[in-house]
Amino acid sequence: MLELAGLAKRYGEVVALDGAGVVARPGRIVGFLGPNGAGKTTAMRSVFGLVALDAGTVAWNGRQVDAAARLRFGYMPEQRGLYPKMRVGAQVAWLGRLRGMSRTDAARSTEAWLERLGLDGRSNDRVEALSHGNQQRAQLAASLVHDPDLLVLDEPFSGLDPMGVDAMSEVIRGRAAEGATVIFSSHQLDLVQDICQDVAIIDRGRIVAAGTIDDVRGTAPSRRLEVSFTDPSVRWDPPNARLIRDRNGLRIYMVPRDADPAAYLTGAMAAGVVSGFAFEAPRLSEVFREAVGR
Ligand SMILES: Nc1ncnc2c1ncn2[C@@H]1O[C@H](COP(=O)(O)OP(=O)(O)O)[C@@H](O)[C@H]1O
Ligand SMILES: [Mg+2]
Numbered sequence: 001m002l003e004l005a006g007l008a009k010r011y012g013e014v015v016a017l018d019g020a021g022v023v024a025r026p027g028r029i030v031g032f033l034g035p036n037g038a039g040k041t042t043a044m045r046s047v048f049g050l051v052a053l054d055a056g057t058v059a060w061n062g063r064q065v066d067a068a069a070r071l072r073f074g075y076m077p078e079q080r081g082l083y084p085k086m087r088v089g090a091q092v093a094w095l096g097r098l099r100g101m102s103r104t105d106a107a108r109s110t111e112a113w114l115e116r117l118g119l120d121g122r123s124n125d126r127v128e129a130l131s132h133g134n135q136q137r138a139q140l141a142a143s144l145v146h147d148p149d150l151l152v153l154d155e156p157f158s159g160l161d162p163m164g165v166d167a168m169s170e171v172i173r174g175r176a177a178e179g180a181t182v183i184f185s186s187h188q189l190d191l192v193q194d195i196c197q198d199v200a201i202i203d204r205g206r207i208v209a210a211g212t213i214d215d216v217r218g219t220a221p222s223r224r225l226e227v228s229f230t231d232p233s234v235r236w237d238p239p240n241a242r243l244i245r246d247r248n249g250l251r252i253y254m255v256p257r258d259a260d261p262a263a264y265l266t267g268a269m270a271a272g273v274v275s276g277f278a279f280e281a282p283r284l285s286e287v288f289r290e291a292v293g294r
Helices: 040-047 086-100 104-116 132-144 164-175 213-218 259-273 284-292
Strands: 003-013 014-024 029-033 055-060 073-078 150-153 181-186 196-204 206-212 223-228 242-247 250-256 274-280
Touching: 003 040, 014 029, 014 040, 014 055, 014 181, 029 104, 029 164, 040 055, 040 150, 040 181, 073 132, 073 242, 086 104, 104 132, 132 150, 132 164, 150 164, 164 181, 164 213, 164 274, 196 213, 196 284, 206 213, 206 284, 213 284, 223 259, 223 284, 259 274
Parallel strands: 014 206, 029 181, 029 196, 073 150, 150 181
Antiparallel strands: 003 014, 003 055, 196 206, 223 250, 223 274, 242 250
8 A cells, every 4th residue: 555645745836745645455556646837746756755845745655755666666757758769669668677676577578668669660659750659558558668667647638639648548448457556647627537446636735536437426515417409599597507518509517416406307308309418426526616616
């Protein structure tokens, strides 16, 4: 189990971390979510001793993280760390060697991961010759080559197309299913809702919501009401509802969590011909906006 607690870090006037903490458990995937500048990268870097924290603890299985523990960690940094001129396979294998693998094991594992990530055949290409998505996969292979117990991925989905996101999430899920502890960051809150079981949402260096996705969404003060009418110009003013979007005939409202969906449906049907209706827990981006009041 990875436990970050009470993390604090200032850069001059800028407060990067202001008491944030997050816990990641074996076999589970934590989404560490929040807008740009919230402190995600700083917190993740602290796991690898790359940030001199002002306060806070970083523990793995109850002990302060040290260099020996880090050999069993895999890290995909936000500023991708591969050497552009070096060949993909050689580089991944070399990173495995740095984490203590034998030459044979590193070569075998490199080959297996490149194949699993769809990079077989690219092993002898230089990193700089790969597309953005393939560089991302090579970076993932580099963080996985030594089969780490803890996987820390900083914005692994950024810049990937939908197929790339699916491929990346499948690998992440696979590692968690094999018992690894996984934490990844993302500034795209709704993109990752189906990928992780647990979330910690950070804003300005503080955690504003944390728990299982279902808890965080389910205990939010509002529900999300979606309505569309066959005729988009229908006038309907539902009670106790805040309109958050009205686009292409689809209206989305936030309503109190104890509101009665049937009453809204009845009201909508009285206003016009309803072509779509949904009443559900808010999305993570909506939970976030409500929690921080912006
Ligand atoms: N090395 C640094 N020097 C100065 N400011 C920094 C440094 N690293 C991060 N920051 C600042 O700390 C805040 C948090 O940054 P970061 O952890 O990168 O957030 P996130 O990854 O959530 O986007 C930002 O305001 C950022 O500009
Ligand atoms: Mg970041």
